[in-house]
Amino acid sequence: MATERITASCSSTLCNLNINGSQRKHLPLSPSSRFLGLPSRASQFFGSLRVSGSSSSKLSLSRLRTRRNFSVFAMAADDSKRAVPLKDYRNIGIMAHIDAGKTTTTERVLFYTGRNYKIGEVHEGTATMDWMEQEQERGITITSAATTTFWDKHRINIIDTPGHVDFTLEVERALRVLDGAICLFDSVAGVEPQSETVWRQADKYGVPRICFVNKMDRMGANFFRTRDMIVTNLGAKPLVLQIPVGAEDNFKGVVDIVKMRAIIWSGEELGAKFVYEDIPADLQELAQEYRSQMIETIVELDDDAMESYLEGVEPDEETVKKLIRKGTISGSFVPVLCGSAFKNKGVQPLLDAVVDYLPSPLDVPPMNGTDPENPEVSIARAASDDEPFAGLAFKIMSDSFVGSLTFVRVYAGKLTAGSYVLNANKGKKERIGRLLEMHANSREDVKVALAGDIVALAGLKDTITGETLCDPESPIMLERMDFPDPVIKVAIEPKTKADVDKMANGLIKLAQEDPSFHFSRDEEINQTVIEGMGELHLEIIVDRLKREFKVEANVGAPQVNYRESISKISEVKYVHKKQSGGQGQFADITVRFEPMDSGSGYEFKSEIKGGSVPREYIPGVMKGLEECMSNGVLAGFPVVDVRAVLVDGSYHDVDSSVLAFQLAARGAFREGMRKAGPRMLEPIMKVEVVTPEEHLGDVIGDLNSRRGQINSFGDKPGGLKVVDSLVPLAEMFQYVSTLRGMTKGRASYIMQLAKFDIVPQHIQNQLASKEQEVAA
Numbered sequence: 001m002a003t004e005r006i007t008a009s010c011s012s013t014l015c016n017l018n019i020n021g022s023q024r025k026h027l028p029l030s031p032s033s034r035f036l037g038l039p040s041r042a043s044q045f046f047g048s049l050r051v052s053g054s055s056s057s058k059l060s061l062s063r064l065r066t067r068r069n070f071s072v073f074a075m076a077a078d079d080s081k082r083a084v085p086l087k088d089y090r091n092i093g094i095m096a097h098i099d100a101g102k103t104t105t106t107e108r109v110l111f112y113t114g115r116n117y118k119i120g121e122v123h124e125g126t127a128t129m130d131w132m133e134q135e136q137e138r139g140i141t142i143t144s145a146a147t148t149t150f151w152d153k154h155r156i157n158i159i160d161t162p163g164h165v166d167f168t169l170e171v172e173r174a175l176r177v178l179d180g181a182i183c184l185f186d187s188v189a190g191v192e193p194q195s196e197t198v199w200r201q202a203d204k205y206g207v208p209r210i211c212f213v214n215k216m217d218r219m220g221a222n223f224f225r226t227r228d229m230i231v232t233n234l235g236a237k238p239l240v241l242q243i244p245v246g247a248e249d250n251f252k253g254v255v256d257i258v259k260m261r262a263i264i265w266s267g268e269e270l271g272a273k274f275v276y277e278d279i280p281a282d283l284q285e286l287a288q289e290y291r292s293q294m295i296e297t298i299v300e301l302d303d304d305a306m307e308s309y310l311e312g313v314e315p316d317e318e319t320v321k322k323l324i325r326k327g328t329i330s331g332s333f334v335p336v337l338c339g340s341a342f343k344n345k346g347v348q349p350l351l352d353a354v355v356d357y358l359p360s361p362l363d364v365p366p367m368n369g370t371d372p373e374n375p376e377v378s379i380a381r382a383a384s385d386d387e388p389f390a391g392l393a394f395k396i397m398s399d400s401f402v403g404s405l406t407f408v409r410v411y412a413g414k415l416t417a418g419s420y421v422l423n424a425n426k427g428k429k430e431r432i433g434r435l436l437e438m439h440a441n442s443r444e445d446v447k448v449a450l451a452g453d454i455v456a457l458a459g460l461k462d463t464i465t466g467e468t469l470c471d472p473e474s475p476i477m478l479e480r481m482d483f484p485d486p487v488i489k490v491a492i493e494p495k496t497k498a499d500v501d502k503m504a505n506g507l508i509k510l511a512q513e514d515p516s517f518h519f520s521r522d523e524e525i526n527q528t529v530i531e532g533m534g535e536l537h538l539e540i541i542v543d544r545l546k547r548e549f550k551v552e553a554n555v556g557a558p559q560v561n562y563r564e565s566i567s568k569i570s571e572v573k574y575v576h577k578k579q580s581g582g583q584g585q586f587a588d589i590t591v592r593f594e595p596m597d598s599g600s601g602y603e604f605k606s607e608i609k610g611g612s613v614p615r616e617y618i619p620g621v622m623k624g625l626e627e628c629m630s631n632g633v634l635a636g637f638p639v640v641d642v643r644a645v646l647v648d649g650s651y652h653d654v655d656s657s658v659l660a661f662q663l664a665a666r667g668a669f670r671e672g673m674r675k676a677g678p679r680m681l682e683p684i685m686k687v688e689v690v691t692p693e694e695h696l697g698d699v700i701g702d703l704n705s706r707r708g709q710i711n712s713f714g715d716k717p718g719g720l721k722v723v724d725s726l727v728p729l730a731e732m733f734q735y736v737s738t739l740r741g742m743t744k745g746r747a748s749y750i751m752q753l754a755k756f757d758i759v760p761q762h763i764q765n766q767l768a769s770k771e772q773e774v775a776a
């Protein structure tokens with residue numbers, strides 16, 4: 001349904017209604033109808049209203065903004081009419097280090113844009129965006145939540161992402177479908193390790209950003225240090241658009257460098273008003289300094305503006321904003337703002353900056369893809385309702401009402417409830433049941449989704465994360481998403497027979513939702529193993545199995561997901577020959593195994609010329625090798641960074657078969673890998689510990705005892721020390737409780753995957769003999 005924009009500016013007694021810009025009617029208001037009472041009054045009123053262009057419209061009220069200038073949106077009969085022009089869309093993410101205030105900021109955004117009447121606080125477990133039980137109990141974000149809201153006639157689709165490194169996939173997939181992002185920093189801690197990680201992820205997807213230095217009210221807040229860290233730690237070019245007025249308890253507001261005026265909040269309660277004031281005398285010089293820096297930076301983007309500036313004429317406000325927008329979108333610099341989301345200061349100017357400086361879907365390059373039938377042919381789809389439909393499924397969420405929801409970013413065209421689309425990756429058609437606009441965990445049915453929208457689809461059967469949905473008449477396959485491989489695993493065993501089926505069902509659903517979670521079952525030893533990105537990740541999975549799927553299970557100790565690889569080239573000839581009555585089996589192959597660069601995975605290549613191995617038998621070789629790759633020769637871990645090349649072979653007219661070649665490949669793998677200097681690899685984590693100085697010695701001693709390699713030391717505000725180290729993941733289990741005990745709970749740490757490295761020989765030997773015991 002298209003939305004007619006009806007704005008209502010209300011005094012205490014009268015509501016002046018404008019429909020699509022032209023004033024129509026005055027609605028008298030009783031005192032009680034001014035706030036929550038308005039929707040019912042207004043909808044009665046709209047019910048009898050005729051809107052130009054759709055005279056038969058039955059109008060119902062769908063949105064109400066709770067600011068003094070109300071904006072009310074009514075649904076009109078024409079489904080496919082666009083209510084908000086594409087240029088006024090902003091698809092943005094909020095991302096940062098854990099606890100920087102992403103959820104708090106999003107909650108404020110929802111309040112000030114009128115989406116929520118009541119604010120949810122993270123520490124009270126009432127945040128709208130942290131809707132999972134586990135999120136509310138732990139006060140952290142686990143799954144990215146999507147919501148839509150409106151600001152200054154712009155439609156803003158927001159994704160709030162988790163900060164914890166175990167849920168980094170959530171950030172990755174959000175970035176894949178967003179056009180812009182707000183990067184939050186804690187003004188006391190500055191740029192923290194996970195901010196660096198998400199910054200690099202945003203670089204990878206070329207996502208333009210603005211920075212918001214949050215928590216300016218905290219003791220030790222320092223805007224300018226954070227600004228400097230954006231340069232040193234992120235290698236980015238900050239463009240300061242605001243400087244703080246006061247800090248810590250005395251934080252009052254900001255100086256707006258674009259308009260050269262102060263914005264001061266009268267209080268810190270929710271909805272506190274702000275006023276514009278002259279720049280305080282003690283900040284005038286500093287503000288002027290940043291203004292000059294800003295102007296000098298932006299005029300470089302435009303020859304005319306530069307010429308005028310050199311002649312002594314500064315660009316006007318409109319040009320300044322236009323150039324800031326241009327530079328932000330092209331990544332020449334990142335605007336930096338500040339505030340305190342918790343104390344309700346700085347949120348409205350942040351929303352203005354989202355609208356003014358972050359791109360609409362029209363400002364980013366068209367989506368590129370390929371022809372699914374012919375991957376060599378590239379296809380570009382511009383962001384437009386008139387293009388054939390193309391969208392990317394970026395998240396699956398199991399849902400107790402509708403089974404599962406598939407989140408889709410629509411890049412081009414229209415998606416209509418009840419229609420059929422093509423899953424380009426699987427070549428299968430899917431019927432679109434319901435189309436839902438999501439607001440954290442609540443939802444509204446819509447009939448059509450248009451280019452630029454983020455919607456959830458109910459009822460898809462085969463589509464998984466990362467797959468393309470498109471118009472069956474104009475197929476396109478958009479670039480797939482990368483998923484990280486799990487680094488840790490635990491064995492899990494259902495407590496009773498009744499739990500067996502429930503667990504299998506739960507694991508399938510959870511793995512569909514989360515491509516960084518894997519599970520496998522070994523029938524021989526009757527064991528199920530779950531694999532994920534860290535202890536917290538697997539803890540949450542087990543907790544969800546219990547709550548959502550009512551599965552009681554015993555969980556083993558966490559273990560590292562080691563890998564196996566090779567250190568040199570080997571070449572083996574293997575003949576599989578069997579002649580014991582009936583038809584015989586014969587396959588002869590020569591395979592070369594070559595080491596590849598770290599992160600390359602596994603590759604198969606055939607160099608067969610002249611049909612020494614007929615074409616129909618090559619899939620047998622591929623299959624045999626692939627089967628073995630999940631089970632290395634040293635201790636049965638997955639094999640990575642290896643290329644297997646089928647060099648030569650021979651066959652028998654009667655006795656050769658695909659199966660015979662598959663068995664030959666297995667034999668070749670076992671022999672070839674042993675000759676290629678097999679070795680075991682383990683995940684090495686970058687661990688950063690922040691500790692009071694008096695515990696520094698203990699922290700370092702403990703890291704050393706864990707095979708840690710200390711890289712550097714540093715200082716943090718408040719007399720704290722930072723230790724940066726590399727430690728094998730195998731030595732980091734339960735580190736949180738050791739660190740807590742050692743420092744009386746005063747130190748904290750963060751770790752993330754740095755690389756895979758060779759496991760020391762004595763540990764390799766232990767792992768191999770353990771594997772032999774299990775096998776025996």
Ligand SMILES: Nc1nc2c(ncn2[C@@H]2O[C@H](COP(=O)(O)OP(=O)(O)OP(=O)(O)O)[C@@H](O)[C@H]2O)c(=O)[nH]1
Nearest residue numbers: 098099100101102103104140141163215340341342
């Ligand atoms: N003093 C102060 N505290 C804040 C501010 N913003 C957030 N907080 C507090 O910081 C804590 C973390 O806030 P969240 O909003 O959960 O942070 P997050 O970045 O969403 O955290 P994760 O989702 O777990 O990564 C909560 O206790 C908030 O109340 C702020 O501006 N000032």
